[in-house]
Structure formats: C-alpha cells, structure tokens
Amino acid sequence: MIKITVTINGRKVKAQKGATVLEIAQASGIRIPTLCHHKDLSPYGGCRLCIVEVKGTRNPLTACTLVAEHGMVVKTDTERVRKLRRATLQLILSEHPNACLVCEREGDCNNFQECIKKSAVTFGCKSCPKNNECELQDLARELGIKDIPFEFRYRNLEPQRNDPFFDRDYNLCVLCGRCVRVCEEIRHASTLEFHHRGPDTMVGTAFDLPHLESGCQFCGACVDVCPTGALRDRFSRYDRPPDRKMRTTCLLCNMGCAIDLNVAGDKVTCTTPHRSQICVRGRFGIAPLVHHPKRITKPLVKKEHGLVEVEWDEALDFAAQKLREHHNRTGMLLSSQLTSEAIDRAYSLCDRSKAVIAVPAAPVEGLTPLQFRKIERNAAFIVINTDLVADYPVLLLGLRRKFKDSKKFIVINALAHATDRYADTVLNPKPGTAHEVLDALVGTRTRRVPKKCGITADEIDGARCLLKDRPCYVLYDVANFALARPVKSVKRLCLSAIPNGLKICRMGFDRTPDQLLSSDRIDCLYLVGSAPFLRRKYQTVIVQDSFLPGFDFDVFLPAATFVELDGTMVDIEGKKKRVHRAVEPAGRSRSDEWIFGRLAQAMSMKPGKKKKRKMAKSKPMPRIHTSRAYPLQLIVRENTHLYRGRPLSSLLTGFQRLRRDRSAWFNERTARKYNLHDGALAKIANHEISFELPVRISQEVPDGAVLIFAHPSLSRIKDQRVRLECSKS
Amino acid sequence: MDKIDRILEKYGHQRSRIIQILNDIQKLQTYLRRDALEHVSRRLHIPLSRLYSLATFYSAFSLKPRGKHLVTVCMGTACHVRGAPAVLSRLEDRLKIKPGETTTDDEYTLKTVNCLGACALAPIVVVDEEYHGQTTADKVERLLAGYEKPKAKN
Known part of the structure; x- marks a missing residue:
C-alpha cells in the first residue's frame, strides 16, 4: 500500500492512498460534521455539511467524496466553512419541523412535558419519537443554530402507518439518501428510491406502493440508518432512548446473527444488528415477544375449579410426581430454540425418567456444518426448493457479498418467489420433480429431462452453460428437499433453519414429533416450547413455554425468553455462540435450564444411563398417483418464522401480515376455477389428511397446486395429492 | 408486451439505454403504464423503484394517460x-x-x-x-x- 501525507488543520497525517479526506480526518480524531455520510455506505456528497477548504481550490469541497492526494493541505474549521455549514443546515432545517430546535425555552420544556411524544403528528423535537437520539439535533447544537432565517416549509404529507413494523413520516425526511443506499448497496433489495425532482423530491417505493407489496423484506436496515425520526420502529416509538446495549445472539433461526439488545430500564425496546446484517425476525420479532401482553409468567396448575396460580415448588413437585408416575410412558416434545445447556439438561432429564424425546427437526443424516470459507470462487449455486430471501436472507447477503459477480445462481423451484430476482436462470418445474431436473442438469446418467417436469431441453441447456467449468454447489433446506443419492459432480450445502440443528443431529432423538403424537404407549406429554395439534387425550400434559397452548393441560411452567438468560447456541457453521442475559426474567418465569435442573432434583431419581440415540425417521406417507380423484398437488414448505415451535404470525400481527403462513395459498387461476376468494375457508383433504385453512391468493404458487407451511404435526406429509372438499366465505 | 420486447431487442437489452427504451415505450402507449414498467424491470433486471424514479424525474415521461x-x-x-x-x-x-x-x-x-x-x-x-x-x-x-x-x- 502506498502511503501519502496530508496536512489537516496544520497537522501532518499519514494515510493510505485512495482514502477520502473525511476518512483520514476521522481516523486521526479530527471532527468534520456529516449528515448523509454513513461508514458502511458509498459516499454521496448530498448534505454538503462536510465541506472543507483545500489549498489551491477556489471553492470548498465535500470531504466525504474527496479522495486525498499526497501533499494536500486541508482546513476543516475555518470561519468560511463554518458559515457555509450553518447556512446549509439552516436550509435543511427549513424543511424539517424545527420549532423546538431553535426554541429559547427548550430547557424548561424538558422538565415538564415528556409525554407529548405520543401525539399523532410530529411538529417538533418534543413530539418526535427520535428525540435525544437525533443526528439533526446534535448537528444543530454543534453548529450553534439559534434561528432559521428561511420560511418553514411543511410538506404536509400523511404519515404512512399501513405497513407492519415501522412507521414512515416523510415530513421529517431530510433526503440524506441513507435508506435508499442501504436498501440497494447492503441489502440488494432496491425497494426504496428517490422519486420526483427538485422541491418535490421524496423517498418512496415504486408507484408509492405499500412496502408489503413492493418486495420489502422488512429487515429494518433503513430504520437503523435514518438520522431523523422519519423512519421509526413502531414497537419502540414511545420508549426513551436505551440506557445500554447488550450484545447477544439471535436464537430465532440457525444463522446465529449477532444482535444488540437496546435496553431502557428493564425493557428491551428494540434489537439492532451488531456490526452485520439481520433479518425481520431478529430486528422486529424479539422485543415484542419478550413483552408480549399474552405472555404467561407464573406457574399454573389445573385443579378442580380450573387453573390456579401456584408457587414454583408446588408446580415442580406436581410435574415431578407426574413424571415419576408415568415413568417410561412419557414423551417429551422439545423445541430446539433453547440454549445448548438447556437441551443437554432436557436430554439428561429424559434419561432419568426414561422418557422418549422428539425434536421437530427434519431427520437428515449428515447435516454438516456449512463451511463458508471452503466455498470456491466463481462457484455456481443451484438453489433447490428454498426461498433464500424469505428464509435465509443473511446467508444470501453473505454469498452475494463474498462472491459478487463471480458466482452464478440457478434456482429450481416449483414456486416463484423473491429469490428469483437474484438468479441467473430460474427453472420452474412441476411440483415434486426437482430431482429429475437436477439429474438432467448435473447427472452423468441422463441428459434428458422427463416430460412430466414441464421444462424444455433448451432451458436445461441454457442452465448447463452457466455451470460450465465452475465448481458446483447444491443449496437446499433439508426440510424442503432431500438429495436422494449423492451426485459426484456437485457438493452439497445443506441448510436448516432450526437453531442448534447440528447439535440435535449429533445427539439424535428417539421419535419424530409425528411418531410421538401417534404413539399409543405415551400417557404423559411433556411439551417444551411446542404447540402441536393433539390427536387424542393424554392422562397428563405438562407445558413449559412462554405462551398458553390452545388445548387442555395440567401444569404450566413459565419459561424465560432467550434474552433473559445466559448460555450458548450452535449455529449453522457449527460455531458456539454466546447468548447473554439482558434483562431479568419477566415475572416469575425461569430459564429452561433452571426448570430442568429443579425437576431432576424434585424427581429424586438416580441419574439414568446416558442413552445413545439415532435420528428417528418418519416413513413418508404413501404417494398417491391418481390425479382424477385428487386434482391438486400439495406443496409443503418449511416455516422458518417460528418461536419455540409456534409460528411468529400467531403471536405478532406484523408477521401475520408479512407472510400469511397460516393460510393455504392458491394461484389466481386455480382460485377462479374453484371459485375461491382471498380469506375464504377451504377444507383440503385426501384419504389420510384433512385440514381447514383460510385461502390466500398468490402468484408464487403454480396453477393446480396448493401451498401450506409445515407444522410439527404434519411432518410426514410430502408430495401428496389432495382435493378441495368445500369452502366457505 | 411483444411490442415492448421488440423495443428492448432494438436496444440490445442494454440497461444503460433505459432512457431511450422508456421514451420509445411512451411513444407506443402515449404514457408509461405500470405493467410495461414491470415487464421492463423483469427483463432488464432493473428494480421497479429505479424505473419509477426515472419516470418521475424526467418531465418528458408521464405515468398518467395523455391526450392525442x-x-x-x-x-x-x-x-x-x-x-x-x-x-x-x-x-x-x-x-x-x-x-x-x-x-x-x-x-x-x-x-x-x-x-x-x-x-x-x-x-x-x-x-x-x-x-x-x-x-x-x-x-x-x-x-x-x-x-x-x-x-x-x-
């Protein structure tokens, strides 16, 4: 690297060639005010606040876009640039509610009026959700803005509150373009863009569509970079700024993203990414779950006259007694969304009481750690039956960032979804024929693609051209697809969204949830973070969860959420990651680890021998071939939006609106054929299964198919044909 | 949409010639229809938001039907x-x-x-x-x- 020397404010500073003046100044501790600049984004030079004087140029230049040259002499704090900066900021503020910024009684107001933050319209800092966290406030203070000599122009736009998770009030927007850049450069979504021109310029989606319809993934990256209150997390809108940030690991999926918990007092106000990117689950799912109004935080026991709140000891004794009574006839359904330590304790408890254990995980032999580093350059990825954008957005970002343009993506999926946008070629075969297409694409035995796949030879040839001379990887969610036999020419990258998936695979389990629930030998059901459909009555049902299940139970042990406990988790790469306690467990809830430990004590039984377990496998339901009686092909897709076995959509309305995963999805043409409309109830059945779900009409589903999201109790259903029994509106 | 495909063909599916492409589509339909923009977005891998941004920036483009x-x-x-x-x-x-x-x-x-x-x-x-x-x-x-x-x- 070539070193250059730059003089800033009379100080000689050494820097690397290619660095901008702003970067050099920041590295050597010289403050230059900025607004549109963000360290992770490309320089923009829009706000003009970082202007500096450079010897030999007539006009001041923006430091963020100015690449330093050897011998450059820069002054960052002359009277001339200070004056210009002030005028620029005054102009910016003339379009931003500024009454409070220049109010001479600002200090008095702070003492008396705290709650007007809750007003519907933001007319000044005191009613702004971002009060005291706002970069404009800091800048106005730094540059000493006492008055605004320009006429105030209020844009008078309606605040946008129709989308889930965050509100947008473009009356507060200063057009810094950070949200536009983060959406394009970091998230590759390009949902937001400037539109119109001159004084009418505004940020928004194409055709001003709601974010839900414009391909937004609700990652919240735009909310996190917004310097003003224009974009604001709805859940934490009314909270005070956080006192502290606690770093922890998100346990909502297997990626193990590092997150910062923003804590004010004993409330987790929101979660923000820790030096990386996160997805909608980690950004908007955690805080509302922890403080959910329906969360149960006290132990309950069913007595003669219904549920009674009891002390921990009584509840534990009761549960322990039941476990002793049903010794050998207990089945534990364990969510893997616990810490590693809690899972270990659960297994040892099962050994002790000779209970059988089941984990809702796709039974795969050899789910191996995803070795990111070992993926070769200019690789070609064949993504099969997996929506990377919805289910593994952080992984997709990682792949795109690492391989940039050198990689190729080929998507094979019967469903059309958001991942298609990033693909070089999309193959949409008929449902259930992905294997044949993959064989034709990379197999050595045959190069012909069967007619039933609905893919032409030209399409296959086109895709094969992309694979030429490239190391080839197949990428799939093990719950949605299983590679029948290894193919020599390709390497496998198996994905699983369940946290601690690798650990569960190593430890094995006795039964699949489906086998457990249909077994006659079980009298006592111990449900740890799982809410399946129960097919029959049990003598005892023990529930250990944060929310009440929808069925009868005998004892409820309130479990703490993962932000209320310490521990570790195993991520998709097999790395151990720490989970930290940010707040005390709510109410009288306790960590799963503690509950298992105390139960083992209360049972006062000898620790059992450590049992060796293999992965249990469900026999898939026999495939039906008659298409006359059952004209619809059922596609089951893994639901990755789960909290302790429950769909997030059943707990939080935002997730319900984002992805209506408790619906049966139909194509528009199929819906027209059967006279279905959005929201109607449809009963879908064949001779083995039957369920009733509301209808959602979506272009993602091919004609003649119906899509549902997997549920622990439906694990055997794959490749089934069904028919529509009846529908009601 | 065939006519739009022909316009895209004429400009060799080059993203850099999007202004000319939009201009030709506007001549064809008197204004820029949403389905036309969506089609161009899919074909040229240009985000729809970018096309909307272009169409609202230049006053030569119109998103509303124009008279004869x-x-x-x-x-x-x-x-x-x-x-x-x-x-x-x-x-x-x-x-x-x-x-x-x-x-x-x-x-x-x-x-x-x-x-x-x-x-x-x-x-x-x-x-x-x-x-x-x-x-x-x-x-x-x-x-x-x-x-x-x-x-x-x-």
Whole structure:
C-alpha cells in the first residue's frame, strides 16, 4: 500500500492512498460534521455539511467524496466553512419541523412535558419519537443554530402507518439518501428510491406502493440508518432512548446473527444488528415477544375449579410426581430454540425418567456444518426448493457479498418467489420433480429431462452453460428437499433453519414429533416450547413455554425468553455462540435450564444411563398417483418464522401480515376455477389428511397446486395429492 | 408486451439505454403504464423503484394517460417576459384544464416546461413536436383550430 501525507488543520497525517479526506480526518480524531455520510455506505456528497477548504481550490469541497492526494493541505474549521455549514443546515432545517430546535425555552420544556411524544403528528423535537437520539439535533447544537432565517416549509404529507413494523413520516425526511443506499448497496433489495425532482423530491417505493407489496423484506436496515425520526420502529416509538446495549445472539433461526439488545430500564425496546446484517425476525420479532401482553409468567396448575396460580415448588413437585408416575410412558416434545445447556439438561432429564424425546427437526443424516470459507470462487449455486430471501436472507447477503459477480445462481423451484430476482436462470418445474431436473442438469446418467417436469431441453441447456467449468454447489433446506443419492459432480450445502440443528443431529432423538403424537404407549406429554395439534387425550400434559397452548393441560411452567438468560447456541457453521442475559426474567418465569435442573432434583431419581440415540425417521406417507380423484398437488414448505415451535404470525400481527403462513395459498387461476376468494375457508383433504385453512391468493404458487407451511404435526406429509372438499366465505 | 420486447431487442437489452427504451415505450402507449414498467424491470433486471424514479424525474415521461395532442407551453425567462403567462391562461380557459391535466375527451394534454432553448422565438408553444413561435393569446384559437380540423372532417 502506498502511503501519502496530508496536512489537516496544520497537522501532518499519514494515510493510505485512495482514502477520502473525511476518512483520514476521522481516523486521526479530527471532527468534520456529516449528515448523509454513513461508514458502511458509498459516499454521496448530498448534505454538503462536510465541506472543507483545500489549498489551491477556489471553492470548498465535500470531504466525504474527496479522495486525498499526497501533499494536500486541508482546513476543516475555518470561519468560511463554518458559515457555509450553518447556512446549509439552516436550509435543511427549513424543511424539517424545527420549532423546538431553535426554541429559547427548550430547557424548561424538558422538565415538564415528556409525554407529548405520543401525539399523532410530529411538529417538533418534543413530539418526535427520535428525540435525544437525533443526528439533526446534535448537528444543530454543534453548529450553534439559534434561528432559521428561511420560511418553514411543511410538506404536509400523511404519515404512512399501513405497513407492519415501522412507521414512515416523510415530513421529517431530510433526503440524506441513507435508506435508499442501504436498501440497494447492503441489502440488494432496491425497494426504496428517490422519486420526483427538485422541491418535490421524496423517498418512496415504486408507484408509492405499500412496502408489503413492493418486495420489502422488512429487515429494518433503513430504520437503523435514518438520522431523523422519519423512519421509526413502531414497537419502540414511545420508549426513551436505551440506557445500554447488550450484545447477544439471535436464537430465532440457525444463522446465529449477532444482535444488540437496546435496553431502557428493564425493557428491551428494540434489537439492532451488531456490526452485520439481520433479518425481520431478529430486528422486529424479539422485543415484542419478550413483552408480549399474552405472555404467561407464573406457574399454573389445573385443579378442580380450573387453573390456579401456584408457587414454583408446588408446580415442580406436581410435574415431578407426574413424571415419576408415568415413568417410561412419557414423551417429551422439545423445541430446539433453547440454549445448548438447556437441551443437554432436557436430554439428561429424559434419561432419568426414561422418557422418549422428539425434536421437530427434519431427520437428515449428515447435516454438516456449512463451511463458508471452503466455498470456491466463481462457484455456481443451484438453489433447490428454498426461498433464500424469505428464509435465509443473511446467508444470501453473505454469498452475494463474498462472491459478487463471480458466482452464478440457478434456482429450481416449483414456486416463484423473491429469490428469483437474484438468479441467473430460474427453472420452474412441476411440483415434486426437482430431482429429475437436477439429474438432467448435473447427472452423468441422463441428459434428458422427463416430460412430466414441464421444462424444455433448451432451458436445461441454457442452465448447463452457466455451470460450465465452475465448481458446483447444491443449496437446499433439508426440510424442503432431500438429495436422494449423492451426485459426484456437485457438493452439497445443506441448510436448516432450526437453531442448534447440528447439535440435535449429533445427539439424535428417539421419535419424530409425528411418531410421538401417534404413539399409543405415551400417557404423559411433556411439551417444551411446542404447540402441536393433539390427536387424542393424554392422562397428563405438562407445558413449559412462554405462551398458553390452545388445548387442555395440567401444569404450566413459565419459561424465560432467550434474552433473559445466559448460555450458548450452535449455529449453522457449527460455531458456539454466546447468548447473554439482558434483562431479568419477566415475572416469575425461569430459564429452561433452571426448570430442568429443579425437576431432576424434585424427581429424586438416580441419574439414568446416558442413552445413545439415532435420528428417528418418519416413513413418508404413501404417494398417491391418481390425479382424477385428487386434482391438486400439495406443496409443503418449511416455516422458518417460528418461536419455540409456534409460528411468529400467531403471536405478532406484523408477521401475520408479512407472510400469511397460516393460510393455504392458491394461484389466481386455480382460485377462479374453484371459485375461491382471498380469506375464504377451504377444507383440503385426501384419504389420510384433512385440514381447514383460510385461502390466500398468490402468484408464487403454480396453477393446480396448493401451498401450506409445515407444522410439527404434519411432518410426514410430502408430495401428496389432495382435493378441495368445500369452502366457505 | 411483444411490442415492448421488440423495443428492448432494438436496444440490445442494454440497461444503460433505459432512457431511450422508456421514451420509445411512451411513444407506443402515449404514457408509461405500470405493467410495461414491470415487464421492463423483469427483463432488464432493473428494480421497479429505479424505473419509477426515472419516470418521475424526467418531465418528458408521464405515468398518467395523455391526450392525442400534447400542448407544451414554455415558461422560461424569455417567454415569460414576452407574455407566456397570458398564452397559458388563454389555453387553460380554452381547454378548461390546468397544466399537467388532460381534457375529458382525451384530445389535449397541457404541460409547461422551463426553457426549450429557442428563446428567439419567444413565447413558444409546442404542439406534437411542431414549434409555434411568437404566439400570443389571440393566436391560441387559430393554433388549436389547426389540430381540430381533421377531427371535424371525420
């Protein structure tokens, strides 16, 4: 690297060639005010606040876009640039509610009026959700803005509150373009863009569509970079700024993203990414779950006259007694969304009481750690039956960032979804024929693609051209697809969204949830973070969860959420990651680890021998071939939006609106054929299964198919044909 | 959509020629329809938000249906000084629309621009790419009559 020397404010500073003046100044501790600049984004030079004087140029230049040259002499704090900066900021503020910024009684107001933050319209800092966290406030203070000599122009736009998770009030927007850049450069979504021109310029989606319809993934990256209150997390809108940030690991999926918990007092106000990117689950799912109004935080026991709140000891004794009574006839359904330590304790408890254990995980032999580093350059990825954008957005970002343009993506999926946008070629075969297409694409035995796949030879040839001379990887969610036999020419990258998936695979389990629930030998059901459909009555049902299940139970042990406990988790790469306690467990809830430990004590039984377990496998339901009686092909897709076995959509309305995963999805043409409309109830059945779900009409589903999201109790259903029994509106 | 594909073909599916592509589509359909933009977005891998941004930035593009004839009045400095506001207000009275609107019979769309670079001809009115220099409020009637004639014959 070539070193250059730059003089800033009379100080000689050494820097690397290619660095901008702003970067050099920041590295050597010289403050230059900025607004549109963000360290992770490309320089923009829009706000003009970082202007500096450079010897030999007539006009001041923006430091963020100015690449330093050897011998450059820069002054960052002359009277001339200070004056210009002030005028620029005054102009910016003339379009931003500024009454409070220049109010001479600002200090008095702070003492008396705290709650007007809750007003519907933001007319000044005191009613702004971002009060005291706002970069404009800091800048106005730094540059000493006492008055605004320009006429105030209020844009008078309606605040946008129709989308889930965050509100947008473009009356507060200063057009810094950070949200536009983060959406394009970091998230590759390009949902937001400037539109119109001159004084009418505004940020928004194409055709001003709601974010839900414009391909937004609700990652919240735009909310996190917004310097003003224009974009604001709805859940934490009314909270005070956080006192502290606690770093922890998100346990909502297997990626193990590092997150910062923003804590004010004993409330987790929101979660923000820790030096990386996160997805909608980690950004908007955690805080509302922890403080959910329906969360149960006290132990309950069913007595003669219904549920009674009891002390921990009584509840534990009761549960322990039941476990002793049903010794050998207990089945534990364990969510893997616990810490590693809690899972270990659960297994040892099962050994002790000779209970059988089941984990809702796709039974795969050899789910191996995803070795990111070992993926070769200019690789070609064949993504099969997996929506990377919805289910593994952080992984997709990682792949795109690492391989940039050198990689190729080929998507094979019967469903059309958001991942298609990033693909070089999309193959949409008929449902259930992905294997044949993959064989034709990379197999050595045959190069012909069967007619039933609905893919032409030209399409296959086109895709094969992309694979030429490239190391080839197949990428799939093990719950949605299983590679029948290894193919020599390709390497496998198996994905699983369940946290601690690798650990569960190593430890094995006795039964699949489906086998457990249909077994006659079980009298006592111990449900740890799982809410399946129960097919029959049990003598005892023990529930250990944060929310009440929808069925009868005998004892409820309130479990703490993962932000209320310490521990570790195993991520998709097999790395151990720490989970930290940010707040005390709510109410009288306790960590799963503690509950298992105390139960083992209360049972006062000898620790059992450590049992060796293999992965249990469900026999898939026999495939039906008659298409006359059952004209619809059922596609089951893994639901990755789960909290302790429950769909997030059943707990939080935002997730319900984002992805209506408790619906049966139909194509528009199929819906027209059967006279279905959005929201109607449809009963879908064949001779083995039957369920009733509301209808959602979506272009993602091919004609003649119906899509549902997997549920622990439906694990055997794959490749089934069904028919529509009846529908009601 | 076939016609749009042909336009894309003409420009070799090059993303850098998007302005010309949008211009041709607008000539084809008199305005930029949403389904057309969605189609271009899919074919050229350009985000729809970017196309919307372009279409709203350039005043030459319209996202609303335009009339058969586009009447553009220059409101640049020279035209303004030489009486463009009077021409515009006469046109507004005559067509009963404001700038940016289209007459109910879909015949005319009225638009203003800020300079056409033909200040010597000020005040200037452009109808369907025909330039009418030194227009006055009184000439407006005769000017419009020239475009109504074929309709009267039919």
